[in-house]
Amino acid sequence: MSEQLPPTHECNPAKTPATADAMPRRSFHLAVIYICNAIMGLALAVPTILYLFVPPRMRKQSAFVDAGDVSQLPVGTPVEMSFQQSRVDGWRALTEKRTAWVVKTAENNVVAYGPQCTHLGCAYHWEEGTKQFVCPCHASYFSIQGAVLAGPAPRPLDRYVTKIQDNRLHIGPLKVSEEAKG
Numbered sequence: 393m394s395e396q397l398p399p400t401h402e403c404n405p406a407k408t409p410a411t412a413d414a415m416p417r418r419s420f421h422l423a424v425i426y427i428c429n430a431i432m433g434l435a436l437a438v439p440t441i442l443y444l445f446v447p448p449r450m451r452k453q454s455a456f457v458d459a460g461d462v463s464q465l466p467v468g469t470p471v472e473m474s475f476q477q478s479r480v481d482g483w484r485a486l487t488e489k490r491t492a493w494v495v496k497t498a499e500n501n502v503v504a505y506g507p508q509c510t511h512l513g514c515a516y517h518w519e520e521g522t523k524q525f526v527c528p529c530h531a532s533y534f535s536i537q538g539a540v541l542a543g544p545a546p547r548p549l550d551r552y553v554t555k556i557q558d559n560r561l562h563i564g565p566l567k568v569s570e571e572a573k574g
């Protein structure tokens with residue numbers, strides 16, 4: 393009894409020349425699909441890795457923010473200006489509304505005070521009648537230069553670092569003022 397052998401490659405009637413041509417084409421299509429998948433994977437992975445592993449503070453962030461046009465501000469009268477400032481809280485980058493009391497002292501020269509009283513941090517305001525900054529919480533008074541005139545405030549008003557470019561006020565970090573001596 394003779395055992396029937398499977399047909400060899402050479403004599404396989406199913407392997408026509410047309411089928412042989414189809415193999416490289418199928419390989420080519422598979423290669424294209426793999427390359428497309430790899431590109432899509434990279435496109436998704438790169439931003440994800442940046443988000444997860446690069447802390448927000450390492451991403452480029454300007455120290456100054458645009459607080460507005462100062463060309464129309466009256467000289468010698470404080471104006472409260474608001475602006476958006478970004479800060480990092482852990483892994484989150486937050487944008488918050490901030491304010492500054494801005495005094496234009498001359499053309500292209502301004503001073504921007506932090507909005508909180510240097511006693512316990514209440515919001516103060518400008519009183520045009522007396523030409524003083526007044527904190528109503530415990531009655532501290534400040535001059536237009538930010539100096540303490542009366543009350544429990546231990547030091548002058550804090551000032552933002554500022555610069556002016558093309559009539560736009562750019563506000564930087566808040567510098568804590570030094571405690572009044574004596």
Ligand code: FES
Nearest residue numbers: 509511512527530
């Ligand atoms: S917080 Fe302003 S006087 Fe106390």
